[in-house]
Amino acid sequence: MRTKRVVLALKVLLWVGALTPTVWLGAGAYWGWLGANPVEKLEHVTGMSALIGLLATLLVTPLRRVTGWNPLIRLRRPIGLFAFYYVALHFSIWMGLDLGLNLSWITDDIRKRPYITVGFTGFLLLIPLALTSTRKSIRRLGKRWVTLHRLIYVVPALGVIHYYWSVKADVRIPILMGVIYATLMLVRIPGWVESRARRSARAARARREPRGSPASREGSGTVPVGATD
Amino acid sequence: MIIRVKRPSDVPSSEITPEDVYLNRRRFIRQAAAGAAGLALAPSALAAMEWPSPAGPGQQVDYSKLKSELGEPVNSYKDITHYNNFYEFGTSKTDPAENSGDFHPRPWTVAVEGHVKNPGSYHLEEFLAPYKLEDRVYRMRCVEAWSIVVPWRGFPLADLVKRVEPTGDAKFVQFTTIVRPSQMPGQRTDVLPWPYIEGLRLDEATNPLTLLVTGLYGKDLPNQDGAPLRLIVPWKYGFKGIKSIVRIRFVEDMPHNTWWVVNPHEYGFYANVNPNVPHPRWSQATERRLGEWRRRKTLMFNGYGDQVAQMYAGMDLHRWF
Secondary structure (H helix, E strand, C coil): CHHHHHHHHHHHHHHHHHHHHHHHHHHHHHHCCCCCCHHHHHHHHHHHHHHHHHHHHHHHHHHHHHHCCHHHHHHHHHHHHHHHHHHHHHHHHHHHHHCCCCHHHHHHHHHHCHHHHHHHHHHHHHHHHHHCCCHHHHHHHCHHHHHHHHHHHCHHHHHHHHHHHHCCCCCHHHHHHHHHHHHHHHCCHHHHHHHHHHHHHHHHHHHHCCCCCHHHHCCCCCCCCCCCC | CCCCCCCCCCCCHHHHCCHHHHHHHHHHHHHHHHCCCCHHHHHHHHHCCCCCCCCCCCCCCCHHHCECCCCCECCCHHHHHHCCCCHHHCCCCCHHHHHCCCCCCCCCEEEEEECECCCEEEEHHHHHCCCCCEEEEEEEECCCCEEEEEEEEEEEHHHHHHHHCECCCCCEEEEEECCCCCCCHHHHCCCCCCCCEEEEEHHHHCCCCCEEEEEECCEECCHHHCCCCEEECCCECHHHCCCCEEEEEEECCCCCCHHHHHCCCCCCCCCECCCCCCCCCCCCCEEEECCCCCCEECCHHHHCHHHHHHHHCCCCCCCCC
């Protein structure tokens, strides 16, 4: 019961935090305090929110490992969906407000400007992840869901490159984002090595022992989907 | 103070100027560039470029109502002073307005040196004394694909060049920004190599459009816009408009301007506004005018082709970007 309440509280905090940029931008656009170049401000804030959201999805598992508190996993899907929301918003503002839905400008930019190509690719890769984020999809896709959702390791990298390439000279914040991404990936390596060792040990045991013996069932079915990421 | 601003109703000078005067103007620029005499032609040539006054003597000018020669309204004072690229005060657009409060643009000294007959170092007031300030509305197009329309106050750099008399060895003019990290927090970081350097070819420096600017909206330059003295070259990307100038040096070799030093693949010496030559990472075909929702097409030489295109005749502008 207590766990449930803590998770609920964390979810409320998440919603408040994640919607703050939207509310701030909406109010700013309405009352006109987004500065001399509001379109640019909308792009910067939604882009930064998207990148923070993407990195936050990668933070859940390491945090769970460190704290040993597994219910944190329940925050991962809403964080990922908020990240997608900001990527989609960022893309829509660029397409609609910045380029005024001018199709030839949009396609030209996507084809010719590497930072836009990379950002657009990241957006495309996120779409199937958002679409298959439901419980039903997880059940239906089974193992393939885990494989598909490994794309989340790639997308933040595309986001960082997109950001880095869009900046004129002051690359300090893009580099900081890159360092955070690299750290979040590096801390996963011990976990991957461990689970791979566990898998091969299990396979070896399965070869040695007949089907259905107690040893072959050990550990299976107790790990939530995607938990060994 | 005489205030001259080009009105939208004015046809471009190239269309009304008699051909001989037009050609003489070119000759004047060429000769000035070569450091030769022949300045007798100056009055007629410059007369062809004059900006009619928007108000009679003693009349108050509402600067916010001024328009460019293409009929574009000037941007608000707020936009002009709160959306700046001035990395000496920080790299975000609002940093210069926020971080330039401690900067003291006076007392100020300007040095004129190099291949000139009359070098010298002057207090700002002394330096400005010989020149007649005028107001001009120019478009400014940033290399980042946004633009703004500003009523500047200044005087043609050509007037200074005439006065200091460059020698035959002077082919370029190099400008240097002050280094004062105690008052310029951006200079305490290494986002750019300091001091900021810019340069012009001598014929560009003596083009009648090129201004040394001391003010905007009829007032002295605010710190964040390059107080107390900056350059404005309206047909080039904004980064050519070096701010808070302390040294003007006439040199033989092409100056190593800061953005070229930082990334020669992306930023050239000429930096002429050109919708047909993209920045390696983004298009330059369109721009966002501050205060507008729709992008507009970028004009060749930022709309000043009539007055400047001849300087680049025969040059490959893709190579010399």
